Amino acid sequence: MTQLQVTHPVSITSALLNASTNPAIVFAPQLSSSMAPPTFPNGLTLYEIGFAALKYPSVPPPPQRNIPLNNIVGALQHVPPASQHHMIAQIASQYLNALIEYQKSDEPILHDQSSSEYYMSNALLLINFLMGGSPDVCKRAAQHPALLNDVIEKLLEPDFVDRMKAVDRPEVPPFPPPTFDADFGNVLQFVSTMLLYRDEIEGLHPRISELIPKLREWKRTFRNSPVKTIKNASERLVDQIQGLDPTMISMMRRMQENSLVCGIVSCRVTGPERLTVCNGCKIQRYCGREHQKADWKYHKHICNKGLVEPAED
Numbered sequence: 187m188t189q190l191q192v193t194h195p196v197s198i199t200s201a202l203l204n205a206s207t208n209p210a211i212v213f214a215p216q217l218s219s220s221m222a223p224p225t226f227p228n229g230l231t232l233y234e235i236g237f238a239a240l241k242y243p244s245v246p247p248p249p250q251r252n253i254p255l256n257n258i259v260g261a262l263q264h265v266p267p268a269s270q271h272h273m274i275a276q277i278a279s280q281y282l283n284a285l286i287e288y289q290k291s292d293e294p295i296l297h298d299q300s301s302s303e304y305y306m307s308n309a310l311l312l313i314n315f316l317m318g319g320s321p322d323v324c325k326r327a328a329q330h331p332a333l334l335n336d337v338i339e340k341l342l343e344p345d346f347v348d349r350m351k352a353v354d355r356p357e358v359p360p361f362p363p364p365t366f367d368a369d370f371g372n373v374l375q376f377v378s379t380m381l382l383y384r385d386e387i388e389g390l391h392p393r394i395s396e397l398i399p400k401l402r403e404w405k406r407t408f409r410n411s412p413v414k415t416i417k418n419a420s421e422r423l424v425d426q427i428q429g430l431d432p433t434m435i436s437m438m439r440r441m442q443e444n445s446l447v448c449g450i451v452s453c454r455v456t457g458p459e460r461l462t463v464c465n466g467c468k469i470q471r472y473c474g475r476e477h478q479k480a481d482w483k484y485h486k487h488i489c490n491k492g493l494v495e496p497a498e499d
């Protein structure tokens with residue numbers, strides 16, 4: 187097995203690989219069965235992120251195949267913020283379309299109320315993580331209102347919380363067991379982040395305001411939860427739905443916009459007005475033609491590729 191590694195002197199990839207303080211991230215140019223998966227030094231692979239999220243049964247399982255995606259997203263959150271922004275752009279350039287299409291699909295597990303995937307799927311968890319660090323990802327997600335409206339529809343179900351609590355969340359040692367609180371916090375965070383881009387969502391769920399009394403109740407019920415997101419997002423969502431707090435919304439959007447970085451990691455240019463977006467994936471950004479050209483020999487392998495279906499043997 188040959189591992190195709192991308193080595194060019196100024197790319198994020200080589201910078202991350204060479205930085206001993208950062209978890210190294212190797213991005214495979216393509217995900218095909220003839221290539222070794224890209225690896226994180228702690229054993230997590232981007233390959234697993236994609237396949238844990240999308241569950242490709244035809245792919246031979248990598249050694250840590252069963253690492254739950256919430257643990258992988260947890261690991262991603264520990265990457266230092268500057269690298270995290272580069273990483274988000276790269277993961278999203280490659281996977282976002284596939285994740286969105288999967289989440290909107292008829293995949294039975296997504297529609298099975300007895301499964302935790304019905305309430306917070308692995309794909310949605312990863313989309314939520316990517317949205318948190320990129321307005322470009324949010325805008326893409328906002329073009330698919332079904333993503334948000336489907337979650338709102340579920341939150342409106344009278345016994346949503348009880349049923350979401352009751353599902354089986356299999357523990358995979360040595361990781362801490364997944365919890366209802368973490369899943370619920372992620373659901374609320376997803377709705378809140380999507381609503382920052384409300385102006386761009388065509389056909390928002392008509393009954394969204396019916397969530398307000400429920401959110402007030404959840405804020406009270408979960409005020410002592412170790413997952414602070416439940417209380418905080420519930421409170422924020424009431425204001426967001428009522429359209430009470432445009433200052434907060436523009437502040438949060440500005441924060442996301444300022445997290446945009448040039449695709450060349452050694453380049454310090456940040457912020458939307460100084461960066462232009464790649465035409466292919468509409469995610470990765472560059473300070474100008476020179477850096478876009480310098481990164482292309484790497485970026486072309488992940489630009490808008492989605493997951494590459496491996497050849498059947």
Ligand SMILES: [Zn+2]
Pocket residue numbers: 448449450453454455472473474477
């Ligand atoms: Zn640059």
Ligand SMILES: [Zn+2]
Pocket residue numbers: 279464465466467468469470485489490
């Ligand atoms: Zn691109």
